[in-house]
Amino acid sequence: MTGTLISLISIFIGIIAANLFGSFRKKFSFGFTGNTLIGVFGSILFIKIFGRLGFDPWSIMNNGNFNGFLLLINLCVSALGGFLTLIFAKIVYKKMNK
Template identity: 55%
Template sequence: MTDTLIAIISIFIGMFGANLLAVLNKTYTMGFTGNTISGVFGSIFFIKVFGRLGFGPMAIMQTGAVNPLLFTVNILVSLLGGAIGLVVIKLIINKLDKRPNNS
């Protein structure tokens, strides 16, 4: 595997994580497209931020072969990132949708 393939797999796992959360908890759903987009951004954000700890695509392939432990951590962070991305975006949308009462 290459670094690019690992990054693409991470993004797809983030998309899966957001859509899985939307299926399991209907309060956070924004439709398939909205869930997918938030999963992509959440996954990328989490991998970029937490990948600095040593489980980014470059670190996984550092020896020339896939490090299974680092790859597993990368996948779990992507899954969590996609789900948390959906929650955060849904909370922002709910906050923006609240209108003040002008009664």
């Protein structure tokens, strides 16, 4: 795996997390397209912020050595970013429409 492939998998996990959370909790949903966009941006944001701690895609593939534990952390943070950004976006949406 390369760093780019790991990044794409992380973004895909964020999309899945946002859409699943939106389908289970209808009051936080923006529809499929909205949840997908929020999942993309949320997963990228969280990976960029928390990737500085050492589990960015290029640290996972350090000199050709694959670290599965760092990949698992990366994917969990990406999923967390997807659904937390969805919650945040819905709160902001409700505040602006009052």
